[in-house]
Amino acid sequence: MNINGKVWTFGDDIDTDLIIPARYLNTSDPAELAQHCMEDADATFAGKISKNDIIVAGKNFGCGSSREHAPVAIKALGISCVVTKTFARIFYRNAFNIGLPIFECVAAVEKIQPGDRLEIDATSGLIKNLTQNESYQATPVPEFMQQIIAAGGLINYVAKKVREKSA
Amino acid sequence: MAMTITEKILAAHAGKESIVPGELITSKVDLVLGNDITAPLAIREFKKIGVAKVFDKERVTLIPDHFTPNKDIKSAEQAKLMREFAREQDLTHYYEVGRMGIEHCLLPEQGLVGPGQVIIGADSHTCTYGALGAFSTGVGSTDLAAAMALGETWFKVPESLKFVYHGQLPRWVGGKDLILYTIGKIGVDGALYQAMEFTGPVIEALSMDGRFTMCNMAIEAGAKNGIIAPDEKTRSYLDGRSKFPCTFYASDEAAEYIKGYEIDVSKMEPQVAFPHLPENTKPVSAATAIRIDQSVIGSCTNGRIEDLRLAAEIFKGQKVHRDVRTLIFPGTQQIYLQAMQEGLMEIFINAGVAVSTPTCGPCLGGHMGILAKGERAIATTNRNFVGRMGHPESEVYLSNPAVAAASAILGRIASPEEIMLK
Numbered sequence: 001m002n003i004n005g006k007v008w009t010f011g012d013d014i015d016t017d018l019i020i021p022a023r024y025l026n027t028s029d030p031a032e033l034a035q036h037c038m039e040d041a042d043a044t045f046a047g048k049i050s051k052n053d054i055i056v057a058g059k060n061f062g063c064g065s066s067r068e069h070a071p072v073a074i075k076a077l078g079i080s081c082v083v084t085k086t087f088a089r090i091f092y093r094n095a096f097n098i099g100l101p102i103f104e105c106v107a108a109v110e111k112i113q114p115g116d117r118l119e120i121d122a123t124s125g126l127i128k129n130l131t132q133n134e135s136y137q138a139t140p141v142p143e144f145m146q147q148i149i150a151a152g153g154l155i156n157y158v159a160k161k162v163r164e165k166s167a
Numbered sequence: 168m169a170m171t172i173t174e175k176i177l178a179a180h181a182g183k184e185s186i187v188p189g190e191l192i193t194s195k196v197d198l199v200l201g202n203d204i205t206a207p208l209a210i211r212e213f214k215k216i217g218v219a220k221v222f223d224k225e226r227v228t229l230i231p232d233h234f235t236p237n238k239d240i241k242s243a244e245q246a247k248l249m250r251e252f253a254r255e256q257d258l259t260h261y262y263e264v265g266r267m268g269i270e271h272c273l274l275p276e277q278g279l280v281g282p283g284q285v286i287i288g289a290d291s292h293t294c295t296y297g298a299l300g301a302f303s304t305g306v307g308s309t310d311l312a313a314a315m316a317l318g319e320t321w322f323k324v325p326e327s328l329k330f331v332y333h334g335q336l337p338r339w340v341g342g343k344d345l346i347l348y349t350i351g352k353i354g355v356d357g358a359l360y361q362a363m364e365f366t367g368p369v370i371e372a373l374s375m376d377g378r379f380t381m382c383n384m385a386i387e388a389g390a391k392n393g394i395i396a397p398d399e400k401t402r403s404y405l406d407g408r409s410k411f412p413c414t415f416y417a418s419d420e421a422a423e424y425i426k427g428y429e430i431d432v433s434k435m436e437p438q439v440a441f442p443h444l445p446e447n448t449k450p451v452s453a454a455t456a457i458r459i460d461q462s463v464i465g466s467c468t469n470g471r472i473e474d475l476r477l478a479a480e481i482f483k484g485q486k487v488h489r490d491v492r493t494l495i496f497p498g499t500q501q502i503y504l505q506a507m508q509e510g511l512m513e514i515f516i517n518a519g520v521a522v523s524t525p526t527c528g529p530c531l532g533g534h535m536g537i538l539a540k541g542e543r544a545i546a547t548t549n550r551n552f553v554g555r556m557g558h559p560e561s562e563v564y565l566s567n568p569a570v571a572a573a574s575a576i577l578g579r580i581a582s583p584e585e586i587m588l589k
Contacts, residue, residue: 013355013356013551015550017531017550017553017555018552018553018554021532021554022555023532023533024205025234025533026239027245028211028243028245041374041553042189060355060356060359062388063356063389064291064550065291065531066205066288066291066293066306067204067205067307067309068205068208068308069204071210072208087395088356088359088389089359089360090305090306093306093310094306094308094309097309097310098307098309103466117531142191142323144191153309154309154310155212155216155309155312156311156477158216158313158316158317159215161317162316163217
Protein backbone atom coordinates (compact mmCIF):
# COMPACT_ATOMS: atom_id res chain seq x y z
CA MET A 1 0.00 0.00 0.00
CA ASN A 2 1.29 3.44 -0.93
CA ILE A 3 0.57 6.57 1.07
CA ASN A 4 0.89 9.99 -0.53
CA GLY A 5 0.28 13.19 1.42
CA LYS A 6 1.36 16.62 2.59
CA VAL A 7 3.24 17.10 5.89
CA TRP A 8 2.20 18.92 9.08
CA THR A 9 4.93 18.99 11.74
CA PHE A 10 4.88 18.94 15.54
CA GLY A 11 7.60 18.79 18.22
CA ASP A 12 8.60 16.26 20.91
CA ASP A 13 6.36 14.69 23.60
CA ILE A 14 3.01 15.40 21.93
CA ASP A 15 0.70 13.98 24.61
CA THR A 16 -2.74 12.47 24.16
CA ASP A 17 -4.33 15.49 25.88
CA LEU A 18 -3.02 17.60 22.98
CA ILE A 19 -4.18 15.06 20.40
CA ILE A 20 -7.69 14.92 21.87
CA PRO A 21 -8.43 16.90 25.07
CA ALA A 22 -10.32 14.96 27.78
CA ARG A 23 -13.17 17.49 27.69
CA TYR A 24 -14.28 15.83 24.44
CA LEU A 25 -14.08 12.25 25.72
CA ASN A 26 -17.74 12.17 26.66
CA THR A 27 -18.22 10.69 23.19
CA SER A 28 -16.45 7.97 21.24
CA ASP A 29 -17.90 9.03 17.88
CA PRO A 30 -14.90 9.23 15.49
CA ALA A 31 -16.27 12.11 13.39
CA GLU A 32 -16.92 14.22 16.47
CA LEU A 33 -13.49 13.46 17.95
CA ALA A 34 -11.84 14.37 14.62
CA GLN A 35 -13.18 17.94 14.81
CA HIS A 36 -11.09 18.52 17.97
CA CYS A 37 -7.93 16.71 16.88
CA MET A 38 -4.75 18.55 18.04
CA GLU A 39 -6.95 21.43 19.17
CA ASP A 40 -4.85 22.53 22.15
CA ALA A 41 -1.65 22.46 20.08
CA ASP A 42 -3.17 24.27 17.08
CA ALA A 43 -6.79 25.40 17.38
CA THR A 44 -7.21 25.63 13.59
CA PHE A 45 -5.67 22.23 12.80
CA ALA A 46 -8.80 20.21 12.02
CA GLY A 47 -10.00 22.84 9.55
CA LYS A 48 -6.75 22.87 7.57
CA ILE A 49 -6.37 19.17 6.87
CA SER A 50 -6.86 17.61 3.44
CA LYS A 51 -7.45 13.89 3.08
CA ASN A 52 -4.24 11.80 3.24
CA ASP A 53 -2.17 14.53 4.93
CA ILE A 54 0.63 13.25 7.18
CA ILE A 55 1.67 14.19 10.73
CA VAL A 56 5.42 14.25 11.35
CA ALA A 57 6.61 14.74 14.94
CA GLY A 58 9.55 14.24 17.31
CA LYS A 59 10.10 11.74 20.10
CA ASN A 60 7.57 10.10 22.45
CA PHE A 61 4.48 10.92 20.35
CA GLY A 62 1.21 9.99 22.09
CA CYS A 63 2.57 9.94 25.63
CA GLY A 64 0.17 10.11 28.56
CA SER A 65 -3.26 8.60 28.65
CA SER A 66 -4.30 5.25 27.16
CA ARG A 67 -7.23 6.86 25.31
CA GLU A 68 -7.66 5.12 21.99
CA HIS A 69 -9.70 8.19 21.05
CA ALA A 70 -6.32 9.79 20.17
CA PRO A 71 -5.42 7.61 17.14
CA VAL A 72 -9.14 7.37 16.32
CA ALA A 73 -9.37 11.20 16.10
CA ILE A 74 -6.28 11.36 13.87
CA LYS A 75 -7.53 8.63 11.56
CA ALA A 76 -11.08 10.00 11.37
CA LEU A 77 -9.72 13.43 10.40
CA GLY A 78 -8.32 11.84 7.25
CA ILE A 79 -4.66 11.80 8.30
CA SER A 80 -3.10 8.90 6.38
CA CYS A 81 -0.21 8.13 8.76
CA VAL A 82 2.08 9.46 11.49
CA VAL A 83 5.88 9.54 11.20
CA THR A 84 7.91 10.20 14.39
CA LYS A 85 11.26 9.58 16.04
CA THR A 86 9.53 7.37 18.66
CA PHE A 87 6.01 6.61 19.89
CA ALA A 88 4.84 6.17 23.47
CA ARG A 89 4.01 2.48 23.88
CA ILE A 90 0.25 2.54 24.47
CA PHE A 91 -0.26 4.86 21.48
CA TYR A 92 1.91 2.52 19.39
CA ARG A 93 -0.30 -0.49 20.21
CA ASN A 94 -3.50 1.49 19.78
CA ALA A 95 -2.50 2.77 16.34
CA PHE A 96 -1.90 -0.76 15.03
CA ASN A 97 -5.05 -2.05 16.70
CA ILE A 98 -7.30 0.50 14.99
CA GLY A 99 -5.42 0.45 11.66
CA LEU A 100 -3.64 3.82 11.67
CA PRO A 101 -0.29 3.35 9.88
CA ILE A 102 2.68 4.68 11.89
CA PHE A 103 6.41 4.82 11.19
CA GLU A 104 9.45 5.43 13.38
CA CYS A 105 12.32 7.15 11.52
CA VAL A 106 14.69 9.64 13.17
CA ALA A 107 16.41 10.62 9.89
CA ALA A 108 13.11 11.43 8.21
CA VAL A 109 11.90 13.60 11.08
CA GLU A 110 15.14 15.54 11.13
CA LYS A 111 14.95 16.36 7.40
CA ILE A 112 11.26 16.71 6.58
CA GLN A 113 9.87 20.26 6.47
CA PRO A 114 6.26 21.44 6.91
CA GLY A 115 4.42 21.25 3.58
CA ASP A 116 6.74 18.60 2.07
CA ARG A 117 4.99 15.92 0.04
CA LEU A 118 5.80 12.32 1.02
CA GLU A 119 5.21 8.98 -0.62
CA ILE A 120 5.46 6.04 1.78
CA ASP A 121 5.50 2.34 1.00
CA ALA A 122 3.56 1.11 4.04
CA THR A 123 4.86 -2.45 3.70
CA SER A 124 8.58 -1.74 3.42
CA GLY A 125 8.59 1.51 5.42
CA LEU A 126 10.45 3.39 2.69
CA ILE A 127 9.66 7.09 2.96
CA LYS A 128 10.22 9.19 -0.20
CA ASN A 129 10.32 12.95 0.21
CA LEU A 130 9.05 14.11 -3.21
CA THR A 131 9.66 17.79 -2.38
CA GLN A 132 13.29 17.41 -1.28
CA ASN A 133 13.96 14.42 -3.51
CA GLU A 134 15.40 12.14 -0.80
CA SER A 135 14.46 8.85 0.86
CA TYR A 136 14.55 7.49 4.40
CA GLN A 137 14.01 3.97 5.75
CA ALA A 138 11.67 3.59 8.74
CA THR A 139 12.23 0.93 11.44
CA PRO A 140 10.72 -2.33 10.15
CA VAL A 141 7.37 -3.29 11.65
CA PRO A 142 7.55 -6.53 13.72
CA GLU A 143 6.06 -9.51 11.88
CA PHE A 144 3.30 -9.97 14.44
CA MET A 145 2.16 -6.37 13.96
CA GLN A 146 2.18 -6.93 10.20
CA GLN A 147 -0.21 -9.84 10.72
CA ILE A 148 -2.54 -7.54 12.67
CA ILE A 149 -2.44 -5.00 9.85
CA ALA A 150 -2.98 -7.71 7.22
CA ALA A 151 -6.04 -8.95 9.14
CA GLY A 152 -7.43 -5.40 9.14
CA GLY A 153 -6.81 -4.58 12.81
CA LEU A 154 -6.74 -6.49 16.10
CA ILE A 155 -10.48 -7.18 16.33
CA ASN A 156 -10.57 -8.91 12.94
CA TYR A 157 -7.43 -10.83 13.93
CA VAL A 158 -9.04 -11.98 17.20
CA ALA A 159 -12.39 -12.74 15.54
CA LYS A 160 -10.57 -15.01 13.09
CA LYS A 161 -8.78 -16.72 15.98
CA VAL A 162 -12.11 -17.27 17.76
CA ARG A 163 -13.70 -18.72 14.59
CA GLU A 164 -10.76 -21.11 14.15
CA LYS A 165 -11.02 -22.26 17.77
CA SER A 166 -14.73 -23.03 17.50
CA ALA A 167 -14.43 -24.66 14.05
CA MET B 168 18.53 -18.62 33.67
CA ALA B 169 18.53 -15.52 35.88
CA MET B 170 15.44 -13.35 35.45
CA THR B 171 13.94 -10.14 36.81
CA ILE B 172 10.62 -10.16 38.67
CA THR B 173 8.89 -8.79 35.55
CA GLU B 174 10.36 -11.57 33.39
CA LYS B 175 9.39 -14.26 35.92
CA ILE B 176 5.75 -13.13 36.07
CA LEU B 177 5.48 -12.92 32.28
CA ALA B 178 7.18 -16.30 31.77
CA ALA B 179 4.72 -17.96 34.19
CA HIS B 180 1.76 -16.43 32.34
CA ALA B 181 3.14 -17.42 28.94
CA GLY B 182 3.64 -21.01 30.12
CA LYS B 183 7.41 -20.81 29.59
CA GLU B 184 10.44 -21.76 31.70
CA SER B 185 12.24 -18.56 30.82
CA ILE B 186 11.92 -15.55 28.55
CA VAL B 187 14.20 -12.75 27.40
CA PRO B 188 13.59 -9.06 26.69
CA GLY B 189 12.39 -8.41 23.16
CA GLU B 190 10.55 -11.73 22.91
CA LEU B 191 6.90 -11.57 21.83
CA ILE B 192 4.66 -13.66 24.09
CA THR B 193 1.01 -14.50 24.50
CA SER B 194 0.20 -14.06 28.17
CA LYS B 195 -2.80 -15.07 30.24
CA VAL B 196 -4.36 -12.18 32.13
CA ASP B 197 -5.65 -12.47 35.69
CA LEU B 198 -7.77 -9.34 35.57
CA VAL B 199 -8.78 -6.70 33.02
CA LEU B 200 -10.39 -3.34 33.70
CA GLY B 201 -12.02 -0.45 31.94
CA ASN B 202 -13.66 2.82 32.94
CA ASP B 203 -16.49 5.02 31.72
CA ILE B 204 -14.29 6.62 29.03
CA THR B 205 -12.46 3.58 27.68
CA ALA B 206 -14.99 0.77 28.23
CA PRO B 207 -17.72 2.07 25.87
CA LEU B 208 -15.25 1.88 22.97
CA ALA B 209 -14.07 -1.56 24.15
CA ILE B 210 -17.63 -2.87 24.40
CA ARG B 211 -18.35 -1.72 20.83
CA GLU B 212 -15.27 -3.63 19.62
CA PHE B 213 -15.99 -6.66 21.84
CA LYS B 214 -19.35 -7.09 20.13
CA LYS B 215 -17.62 -7.43 16.73
CA ILE B 216 -15.52 -10.42 17.86
CA GLY B 217 -18.30 -12.99 17.81
CA VAL B 218 -18.25 -14.30 21.38
CA ALA B 219 -21.33 -13.98 23.58
CA LYS B 220 -19.64 -13.84 26.97
CA VAL B 221 -16.47 -12.40 28.50
CA PHE B 222 -13.78 -14.98 29.35
CA ASP B 223 -14.54 -14.87 33.11
CA LYS B 224 -17.16 -12.68 34.75
CA GLU B 225 -15.12 -12.58 37.98
CA ARG B 226 -12.10 -11.14 36.21
CA VAL B 227 -13.52 -8.33 34.11
CA THR B 228 -13.99 -5.17 36.18
CA LEU B 229 -15.69 -1.99 35.01
CA ILE B 230 -15.54 1.18 37.06
CA PRO B 231 -17.36 4.43 36.34
CA ASP B 232 -14.89 6.92 37.83
CA HIS B 233 -13.85 9.51 35.24
CA PHE B 234 -16.92 11.59 34.37
CA THR B 235 -18.98 10.34 37.32
CA PRO B 236 -21.23 11.26 39.05
CA ASN B 237 -22.11 12.07 35.45
CA LYS B 238 -21.25 15.59 34.41
CA ASP B 239 -23.51 15.85 31.37
CA ILE B 240 -25.92 13.90 29.18
CA LYS B 241 -23.25 12.45 26.90
CA SER B 242 -21.19 11.10 29.77
CA ALA B 243 -24.38 9.71 31.35
CA GLU B 244 -25.04 7.83 28.09
CA GLN B 245 -21.52 6.36 28.16
CA ALA B 246 -21.88 5.27 31.80
CA LYS B 247 -25.26 3.74 30.96
CA LEU B 248 -23.82 1.74 28.09
CA MET B 249 -21.15 0.35 30.43
CA ARG B 250 -23.66 -0.37 33.21
CA GLU B 251 -25.94 -2.28 30.81
CA PHE B 252 -23.03 -4.35 29.54
CA ALA B 253 -22.01 -5.16 33.14
CA ARG B 254 -25.57 -6.36 33.84
CA GLU B 255 -25.87 -8.32 30.60
CA GLN B 256 -22.55 -10.07 31.33
CA ASP B 257 -23.40 -10.41 35.04
CA LEU B 258 -19.99 -9.02 36.00
CA THR B 259 -19.19 -9.61 39.67
CA HIS B 260 -16.96 -6.55 40.04
CA TYR B 261 -18.87 -3.64 38.63
CA TYR B 262 -18.85 -0.75 41.10
CA GLU B 263 -21.70 1.75 40.89
CA VAL B 264 -21.47 5.37 42.08
CA GLY B 265 -21.78 5.25 45.86
CA ARG B 266 -19.76 2.04 46.01
CA MET B 267 -17.06 2.87 43.50
CA GLY B 268 -13.74 4.59 43.93
CA ILE B 269 -10.96 5.79 41.67
CA GLU B 270 -10.05 2.52 39.95
CA HIS B 271 -6.40 2.33 40.98
CA CYS B 272 -7.25 3.02 44.63
CA LEU B 273 -10.25 0.69 44.54
CA LEU B 274 -8.89 -2.52 42.99
CA PRO B 275 -6.03 -3.00 45.47
CA GLU B 276 -8.34 -2.10 48.38
CA GLN B 277 -10.88 -4.70 47.20
CA GLY B 278 -8.18 -7.37 46.88
CA LEU B 279 -8.72 -7.83 43.15
CA VAL B 280 -5.03 -7.43 42.31
CA GLY B 281 -2.02 -9.03 43.92
CA PRO B 282 1.57 -10.30 43.65
CA GLY B 283 2.58 -12.38 40.65
CA GLN B 284 -0.57 -11.55 38.66
CA VAL B 285 -0.83 -10.05 35.17
CA ILE B 286 -3.33 -7.21 34.90
CA ILE B 287 -4.16 -5.02 31.93
CA GLY B 288 -6.42 -2.03 32.06
CA ALA B 289 -7.69 0.50 29.57
CA ASP B 290 -6.23 3.28 31.64
CA SER B 291 -2.60 4.32 31.54
CA HIS B 292 -2.23 4.34 35.33
CA THR B 293 -2.94 0.61 35.54
CA CYS B 294 0.80 0.34 36.23
CA THR B 295 -0.09 1.23 39.87
CA TYR B 296 -0.49 -2.44 40.89
CA GLY B 297 3.22 -3.07 40.37
CA ALA B 298 3.42 -1.80 43.95
CA LEU B 299 2.05 -5.19 45.01
CA GLY B 300 4.52 -7.11 42.86
CA ALA B 301 2.17 -7.62 39.91
CA PHE B 302 2.91 -7.10 36.23
CA SER B 303 0.38 -4.47 35.39
CA THR B 304 0.12 -2.17 32.40
CA GLY B 305 -2.16 0.19 30.53
CA VAL B 306 -3.60 -0.62 27.10
CA GLY B 307 -6.20 0.88 24.78
CA SER B 308 -9.84 -0.05 24.38
CA THR B 309 -9.31 -2.52 21.52
CA ASP B 310 -6.69 -4.45 23.50
CA LEU B 311 -9.17 -4.51 26.40
CA ALA B 312 -11.90 -5.82 24.09
CA ALA B 313 -9.64 -8.63 22.83
CA ALA B 314 -8.59 -9.59 26.37
CA MET B 315 -12.21 -9.54 27.60
CA ALA B 316 -12.95 -12.15 24.92
CA LEU B 317 -9.81 -14.30 25.13
CA GLY B 318 -8.46 -13.93 28.66
CA GLU B 319 -5.07 -13.35 27.13
CA THR B 320 -3.05 -10.66 25.40
CA TRP B 321 0.28 -10.21 23.68
CA PHE B 322 3.36 -8.48 25.08
CA LYS B 323 6.87 -7.71 23.99
CA VAL B 324 8.93 -8.64 27.06
CA PRO B 325 10.40 -5.34 28.31
CA GLU B 326 13.98 -4.67 29.26
CA SER B 327 14.30 -3.70 32.93
CA LEU B 328 15.77 -0.62 34.56
CA LYS B 329 16.85 -0.91 38.19
CA PHE B 330 16.46 2.02 40.57
CA VAL B 331 18.12 1.69 43.97
CA TYR B 332 17.19 4.27 46.61
CA HIS B 333 19.54 4.75 49.58
CA GLY B 334 19.68 6.97 52.64
CA GLN B 335 17.15 8.42 55.05
CA LEU B 336 14.00 10.09 53.72
CA PRO B 337 13.79 13.64 55.10
CA ARG B 338 10.53 14.86 56.74
CA TRP B 339 7.81 15.70 54.18
CA VAL B 340 9.53 13.69 51.45
CA GLY B 341 7.76 10.52 50.30
CA GLY B 342 6.81 8.28 47.40
CA LYS B 343 5.55 11.18 45.26
CA ASP B 344 8.84 13.02 45.63
CA LEU B 345 10.87 9.90 44.85
CA ILE B 346 9.00 9.30 41.61
CA LEU B 347 8.94 12.98 40.55
CA TYR B 348 12.68 13.19 41.21
CA THR B 349 13.25 10.02 39.20
CA ILE B 350 11.17 11.24 36.24
CA GLY B 351 13.05 14.54 36.41
CA LYS B 352 16.30 12.60 36.20
CA ILE B 353 15.46 10.25 33.32
CA GLY B 354 12.81 12.27 31.43
CA VAL B 355 9.29 11.53 30.21
CA ASP B 356 10.61 8.90 27.80
CA GLY B 357 13.49 7.76 30.01
CA ALA B 358 11.93 4.32 30.46
CA LEU B 359 10.13 4.03 27.11
CA TYR B 360 8.90 0.44 26.54
CA GLN B 361 10.85 -0.66 29.67
CA ALA B 362 10.14 -1.96 33.18
CA MET B 363 11.08 0.29 36.10
CA GLU B 364 12.03 -1.81 39.11
CA PHE B 365 12.20 0.17 42.37
CA THR B 366 14.48 -1.31 45.04
CA GLY B 367 16.75 -0.52 47.98
CA PRO B 368 16.39 0.25 51.68
CA VAL B 369 14.23 3.33 51.10
CA ILE B 370 11.67 1.31 49.14
CA GLU B 371 11.71 -1.45 51.75
CA ALA B 372 10.91 1.16 54.40
CA LEU B 373 8.27 2.88 52.26
CA SER B 374 4.57 2.36 53.13
CA MET B 375 2.23 0.58 50.72
CA ASP B 376 0.54 3.89 49.93
CA GLY B 377 3.91 5.41 49.03
CA ARG B 378 4.68 2.41 46.83
CA PHE B 379 1.36 2.77 44.99
CA THR B 380 2.19 6.41 44.25
CA MET B 381 5.60 5.48 42.82
CA CYS B 382 4.39 2.70 40.53
CA ASN B 383 1.37 4.80 39.50
CA MET B 384 3.64 7.34 37.81
CA ALA B 385 5.97 4.89 36.02
CA ILE B 386 3.94 5.65 32.87
CA GLU B 387 5.02 9.29 33.15
CA ALA B 388 8.54 8.13 32.32
CA GLY B 389 7.14 6.12 29.39
CA ALA B 390 7.52 2.78 31.20
CA LYS B 391 5.53 -0.33 30.38
CA ASN B 392 5.33 -1.17 34.09
CA GLY B 393 6.67 -0.14 37.46
CA ILE B 394 7.32 -2.90 39.98
CA ILE B 395 8.40 -3.47 43.57
CA ALA B 396 9.20 -6.94 44.92
CA PRO B 397 6.50 -7.97 47.41
CA ASP B 398 7.59 -8.37 51.04
CA GLU B 399 6.09 -8.65 54.54
CA LYS B 400 4.46 -5.23 54.18
CA THR B 401 2.75 -6.45 51.03
CA ARG B 402 1.68 -9.62 52.82
CA SER B 403 0.05 -7.76 55.67
CA TYR B 404 -1.68 -5.39 53.21
CA LEU B 405 -3.11 -8.40 51.35
CA ASP B 406 -4.22 -10.15 54.51
CA GLY B 407 -8.00 -10.56 54.44
CA ARG B 408 -8.31 -8.82 51.05
CA SER B 409 -6.99 -11.12 48.31
CA LYS B 410 -9.71 -12.62 46.17
CA PHE B 411 -7.34 -14.41 43.77
CA PRO B 412 -4.18 -16.52 44.29
CA CYS B 413 -0.95 -14.58 44.69
CA THR B 414 2.65 -15.60 43.97
CA PHE B 415 5.61 -13.79 45.51
CA TYR B 416 8.43 -13.36 43.00
CA ALA B 417 11.77 -11.56 43.40
CA SER B 418 14.45 -10.74 40.85
CA ASP B 419 17.44 -13.07 40.76
CA GLU B 420 20.77 -11.63 41.93
CA ALA B 421 22.22 -12.25 38.48
CA ALA B 422 19.22 -10.84 36.57
CA GLU B 423 20.17 -8.52 33.75
CA TYR B 424 19.22 -4.86 33.64
CA ILE B 425 19.66 -2.54 30.70
CA LYS B 426 20.67 0.21 33.11
CA GLY B 427 20.91 0.91 36.84
CA TYR B 428 20.46 4.11 38.86
CA GLU B 429 21.63 4.75 42.43
CA ILE B 430 19.76 7.56 44.14
CA ASP B 431 20.63 9.01 47.56
CA VAL B 432 17.50 10.52 49.10
CA SER B 433 19.02 11.99 52.29
CA LYS B 434 19.16 15.58 51.01
CA MET B 435 16.07 15.42 48.83
CA GLU B 436 13.50 18.20 49.20
CA PRO B 437 9.81 17.78 48.32
CA GLN B 438 9.64 17.99 44.52
CA VAL B 439 7.45 20.16 42.31
CA ALA B 440 6.96 19.44 38.59
CA PHE B 441 6.52 22.66 36.61
CA PRO B 442 4.30 22.94 33.52
CA HIS B 443 3.97 21.28 31.07
CA LEU B 444 5.74 17.97 31.60
CA PRO B 445 6.20 15.80 34.71
CA GLU B 446 9.97 15.82 34.02
CA ASN B 447 10.23 19.56 34.80
CA THR B 448 10.96 18.93 38.46
CA LYS B 449 12.56 21.32 40.94
CA PRO B 450 12.92 21.28 44.73
CA VAL B 451 10.00 23.08 46.40
CA SER B 452 12.35 25.83 47.64
CA ALA B 453 12.75 26.92 43.99
CA ALA B 454 8.99 27.29 43.53
CA THR B 455 7.85 29.40 46.50
CA ALA B 456 7.20 32.61 44.52
CA ILE B 457 4.46 31.01 42.40
CA ARG B 458 0.92 32.12 43.29
CA ILE B 459 -1.91 29.61 42.91
CA ASP B 460 -5.68 29.76 42.37
CA GLN B 461 -6.50 26.15 43.21
CA SER B 462 -5.09 23.22 45.18
CA VAL B 463 -6.22 19.68 44.35
CA ILE B 464 -5.47 16.78 46.69
CA GLY B 465 -6.48 13.27 45.65
CA SER B 466 -6.48 11.14 42.44
CA CYS B 467 -5.19 7.63 41.75
CA THR B 468 -1.74 9.01 42.55
CA ASN B 469 -2.37 10.54 45.99
CA GLY B 470 -5.93 9.86 47.13
CA ARG B 471 -5.14 7.23 49.77
CA ILE B 472 -5.56 7.46 53.54
CA GLU B 473 -1.92 8.26 54.21
CA ASP B 474 -2.13 11.15 51.72
CA LEU B 475 -5.19 12.55 53.48
CA ARG B 476 -3.52 12.21 56.88
CA LEU B 477 -0.54 14.16 55.57
CA ALA B 478 -2.79 16.93 54.27
CA ALA B 479 -4.72 17.01 57.56
CA GLU B 480 -1.51 17.39 59.53
CA ILE B 481 -0.85 20.61 57.62
CA PHE B 482 -4.46 21.90 57.58
CA LYS B 483 -5.05 21.33 61.32
CA GLY B 484 -5.98 24.69 62.88
CA GLN B 485 -5.24 26.50 59.60
CA LYS B 486 -7.39 28.21 56.97
CA VAL B 487 -7.18 27.98 53.20
CA HIS B 488 -5.96 31.29 51.70
CA ARG B 489 -8.82 33.62 50.69
CA ASP B 490 -7.78 33.56 47.02
CA VAL B 491 -7.53 29.77 46.76
CA ARG B 492 -10.10 27.01 46.12
CA THR B 493 -9.00 23.73 47.70
CA LEU B 494 -10.52 20.42 46.65
CA ILE B 495 -9.93 17.04 48.27
CA PHE B 496 -10.92 13.79 46.53
CA PRO B 497 -10.63 10.65 48.68
CA GLY B 498 -9.80 7.69 46.44
CA THR B 499 -12.61 5.37 47.55
CA GLN B 500 -15.70 5.30 49.75
CA GLN B 501 -13.71 3.25 52.29
CA ILE B 502 -10.98 5.89 52.43
CA TYR B 503 -13.65 8.60 52.75
CA LEU B 504 -15.20 6.76 55.70
CA GLN B 505 -11.87 6.15 57.36
CA ALA B 506 -10.93 9.82 56.99
CA MET B 507 -14.23 10.72 58.64
CA GLN B 508 -13.69 8.29 61.52
CA GLU B 509 -10.18 9.63 62.08
CA GLY B 510 -11.49 13.20 62.27
CA LEU B 511 -9.73 14.34 59.09
CA MET B 512 -12.94 15.58 57.46
CA GLU B 513 -13.55 17.96 60.33
CA ILE B 514 -10.07 19.40 59.90
CA PHE B 515 -10.60 19.84 56.14
CA ILE B 516 -14.01 21.46 56.44
CA ASN B 517 -12.92 23.77 59.26
CA ALA B 518 -10.00 24.84 57.06
CA GLY B 519 -12.34 25.75 54.20
CA VAL B 520 -11.65 22.76 51.95
CA ALA B 521 -14.31 21.31 49.59
CA VAL B 522 -14.39 17.51 49.95
CA SER B 523 -15.81 15.48 47.06
CA THR B 524 -17.08 11.98 46.48
CA PRO B 525 -14.38 9.87 44.73
CA THR B 526 -13.90 10.81 41.04
CA CYS B 527 -11.03 11.40 38.62
CA GLY B 528 -12.75 14.77 38.00
CA PRO B 529 -10.27 17.62 37.68
CA CYS B 530 -7.14 15.47 37.23
CA LEU B 531 -7.94 15.03 33.55
CA GLY B 532 -9.86 18.28 33.15
CA GLY B 533 -13.10 16.34 33.23
CA HIS B 534 -15.22 18.22 35.77
CA MET B 535 -15.32 19.28 39.45
CA GLY B 536 -12.58 21.90 39.44
CA ILE B 537 -11.76 23.04 35.90
CA LEU B 538 -9.32 25.95 35.52
CA ALA B 539 -10.12 29.15 33.62
CA LYS B 540 -7.71 30.86 31.21
CA GLY B 541 -4.57 31.99 33.00
CA GLU B 542 -5.35 30.14 36.24
CA ARG B 543 -2.82 28.03 38.08
CA ALA B 544 -3.19 24.95 40.27
CA ILE B 545 -0.98 22.87 42.47
CA ALA B 546 -2.14 19.28 42.39
CA THR B 547 -1.17 15.91 43.80
CA THR B 548 -2.23 14.39 40.46
CA ASN B 549 0.05 12.87 37.83
CA ARG B 550 0.09 15.06 34.70
CA ASN B 551 0.67 18.74 34.04
CA PHE B 552 0.29 18.70 30.25
CA VAL B 553 -1.10 21.72 28.36
CA GLY B 554 -4.81 22.00 29.15
CA ARG B 555 -4.76 19.01 31.47
CA MET B 556 -7.00 20.61 34.13
CA GLY B 557 -8.94 22.97 31.91
CA HIS B 558 -8.14 25.92 29.66
CA PRO B 559 -5.13 25.39 27.36
CA GLU B 560 -3.61 28.52 28.91
CA SER B 561 -3.98 27.29 32.51
CA GLU B 562 -1.11 25.68 34.44
CA VAL B 563 -0.69 22.66 36.72
CA TYR B 564 2.19 22.11 39.16
CA LEU B 565 2.55 18.60 40.60
CA SER B 566 3.54 17.89 44.21
CA ASN B 567 2.95 15.69 47.23
CA PRO B 568 -0.13 16.25 49.49
CA ALA B 569 1.76 18.15 52.22
CA VAL B 570 3.09 20.68 49.71
CA ALA B 571 -0.35 21.06 48.10
CA ALA B 572 -1.88 21.68 51.55
CA ALA B 573 0.79 24.20 52.61
CA SER B 574 0.38 25.99 49.27
CA ALA B 575 -3.39 26.16 49.76
CA ILE B 576 -2.87 27.95 53.07
CA LEU B 577 -0.27 30.43 51.87
CA GLY B 578 -1.77 31.11 48.42
CA ARG B 579 1.52 30.30 46.75
CA ILE B 580 3.60 27.17 46.33
CA ALA B 581 5.04 26.46 49.77
CA SER B 582 7.07 23.94 51.71
CA PRO B 583 5.21 22.18 54.56
CA GLU B 584 7.89 23.50 56.91
CA GLU B 585 6.66 27.05 56.33
CA ILE B 586 3.39 26.06 58.02
CA MET B 587 4.76 23.74 60.68
CA LEU B 588 7.42 26.24 61.84
CA LYS B 589 5.08 29.23 61.77
